[in-house]
Amino acid sequence: MIDNVYFWSVVALLAIGTLLIRFSVIAFSNRFEITDRHREVFSYIPAAIIPAIVVPMVFFHKGNLDWLAGKERLFVVVLAAAVCWFTRNMLATIVFGLVTLYLLTHIF
Amino acid sequence: MLPVMTGVIPFGAVMGTAAHEAGLSVWHSTWMNVLVFAGASQLAAVDLMTKNVSLLVVVATGLVINLRFILYSAAFSPFAREAGWGTKLLSAYMLTDQSYAVMSANEAHFRNKQDALTFYFGSCVCMAIAWHLSVLAGFYFGNFSPRDWALDYAVPLSFVVLVIPTLKTWKHRAVAVCSGVFGILFRDLPLNVGLLVAAFCAMAVALLLMRLAGLTKSVRGAR
Secondary structure (H helix, E strand, C coil), X not given: CCCHHHHHHHHHHHHHHXXXXXXXXXXXXXXXXXXXXXXXXXXXXXXXXXXXXHHHHHHCCCCCCHHHCCCHHHHHHHHHHHHHHHHCCHHHHHHHHHHHHHHHHHCC | CHHHHHHHHHHHHHHHHHHHHCCCCHHHHXXXXXXXXXXXXXXXXXXXXXXXXXXXXXXXXXXXXXXXXXXXXXXXXXHHCCCCHHHHHHHHHCCCHHHHHHHHHHHHHCCCHHHHHHHHHXXXXXXXXXXXXXXXXXXXXXXXXXXXXCHHHHHHHHXXXXXXXXXXXXXHHHHHHHHHHHHHHCCCCHHHCHHHHHHHHHHHHHHHHHHHHHHHHHHHHHC
């Protein structure tokens, strides 16, 4: 059971912090120019954070397929990344990933 | 809009299920959803809270996950430049991965800034409705898909969809690879600070690469 005070403290701090992050550049957009260098630094943020979330999530997942050493989620995420790279289509990528995982784990 | 929603709905269902399984009431879950309004960080925070991780680490992890909103804030700022503080604050609150994706996909179609803002708020409201409803559905019906469908797999997939389009240069790709490797290496760090450390190291790699690329450019220029 999550303690009430603990929960609300997390939610309050996370809510305020997240809003400040979202507001950061918008708030000062008419005060100073965002240079190309700023933009370049910002452009690395998703690449620096998202793989650190996703890769361990799929890498350490214990699956059922012996021939993939239980790493079918890792295998499918690599395929889905390729689909996303070539199609640039969100719907296609997510559907492809879910369907491929289903087929792999239930039919083969 | 539709392709974006397909990412939101399973994600919301997973979030609702996680909140329910963590023993949160629908009241707690909904307030968290409305106040924080950032699924990935909420999912991580709920997970860490069930492990009773220290307050500071839970909040810091959630905020690091949400640092990507700086990029979205920068991308959106030209549209909100002349708007009032209320509009600015509301548009900031509504910034999500999906609204960013929708805006950058439709950038060419806007006739003026007012047009863009109207489109933005319209799409954000649709997104918010889909999000809140799918979290509620997840909360009450658990994983409402057939049991053998691994709906939770939609979470890593939706992250893949977010990161791939940002890997425009070899430097971005290198940073992404480093981030993934750091994520694995630092997973077992004490206090669950693995993600924090991995993200900061990957960002350091990015700054280093920028500097190196800048140096080689100036060396070439001097010749």
